[in-house]
Amino acid sequence: MSHQNLRYYGLSSCFEQEALLYPHLYLARVTEQHRTLYTVVTEKGEKQASVSGKFIYQAYDNTVFPVVGDWVMVSQLDNTEQPIVIEHVLQRKSVFERKAAGTQHATQVIVANIDYIFICMSLNNDYNLRRLERYLSIAWQSSATPIIILTKSDLCSDILSKLAQIETISVGTDILIVSMMDTDIHDKFSPYLHQGKSVVFLGSSGVGKSSLVNRLLGKDVLLTQEIGNDDSGRHTTTKRQLFVLPSGGIVIDTPGMRELQLDTGNLTKAFEDVEQLSFLCKFRNCTHTNEHECAVQQAITHGNLSEGRLENYRKLVKETQYAGLNAKQLEQAKVNNMFGSIGAYKKMRRQMKNKR
CATH class of the missing domain: 2.40.50.140 (Nucleic acid-binding proteins)
Structure with a gap:
């Protein structure tokens, strides 16, 4: 056929x-x-x-x-x-997946076989660097290429400062700044929307994903809901849908995500600066806290790395460490993170027992 x-x-x-x-x-x-x-x-x-x-x-x-x-x-x-x-x-060439919301171990596949992941974040109250780092970690793991879409630029009075912040955590990632007032939406997206190329719009509820898809389609196919500057409101999109654009590209619209927990993630790519700095630390097993000659802490002292980025990196490392473990392995990993070892955990329990 x-x-x-x-x-x-x-x-x-x-x-x-x-x-x-x-x-x-x-x-x-x-x-x-x-x-x-x-x-x-x-x-x-x-x-x-x-x-x-x-x-x-x-x-x-x-x-x-x-x-x-x-x-x-x-x-x-x-x-x-x-x-x-x-x-x-058929075998997937790329897949965006997350840890299923409200569960301990299940993985949820969101979309498959996409070439680009458009990570949408509005420049008003939805703006959140730590959440963006999460999206980038999963996106780089997916085998697709992430693109950051900053929406509602008309509601932001300090675009350049926010753009500078985002550039420090997104090395190697293209960034598009858009507004629904723009008359050149198609031109901004044209480098990624060729015939046969598939893209997915991801992000929180209310950042304008469906509105952008409607603009690219040239008609109001998806229901949109006007919301306030605080980005509050219900999900407009209720299901994932795939559309073919007049230009030949394929777009997938998705509901907003309230939770984005990592099952797996490419932290080496998303936190390339932190991992490169860690190679310069004096000790191979440096925890980047109070060790002597810690390159990561020196970068923070000199203003080249933020405390928030390092803390988020540690948090995501812990999340991905737990991925794929059975119940016994999961318990041991958590004990090691909390107490350093099973021996230290048992010692603490003995001390608590003697105290009682």
Whole structure:
């Protein structure tokens, strides 16, 4: 079957070749994700789909289930009365995932197979460097390229100072400054929105993700909600959706994230300055607290590194240390972080027992 229509949705030769392994199935891309149903686009247009019973039986965790952006193999393409069936998810070239909100160990895959991650942060009350560091850590881990989008520039009176702060924590990352008053939105985004390229808009609720997608689409497809300068308000976007732009690029809009806990993250890339400084410390196992000749503390003293950035780095290191551990390993890691060793923990318990 010809895949010409799917090329508008980002189909590459890599996915096309992998699809040949399933000659009796049909290629499709997930464009919307619901509770148990999906919307997929095929050569014959959009269809409703569900995963097969065999897929559910063989799934070892939630991360293998389809998400928006996935390329999948489906059956029953000619049956229009019932949802078609997703039999396989093709290998993902990139994936943005986080630790599932409100859980201890589960991982939630947000989107897959994107080329760029647009991290949106407004320049008024949503502005938060520490949260931006979290997004960058996960984005660099995803195999996609992060781009920082600073929205609501018309509501900010000190853009240059905030831009200077962001540049200190985002080396190697492009930064776009936008406002809904801009008349050149398409020009600003054109370097990233080529035909076949997929991007996702991520960020807190109310920063203007859906409004930007509407501007790029040239029409009001997504519902937006006017909110105040404090960025308070309910989520406007309630589900992840994939759209093809008139220019040929593909965009995915997502609901705002209240929590962004790390499951894994590329701290080496997101905190390149801190990790490079650590190599200059006198001691290899330097904790960057009160050791002699600590290059990290010297950088803070000289104003080249902020205390807040170092503290956030330590916090994210601890979060990623716990990723993938079983219950026993998780408990031991937490004890080591709190007490230094299991021996020290047992000694503390004996002292507490004797005191009682």
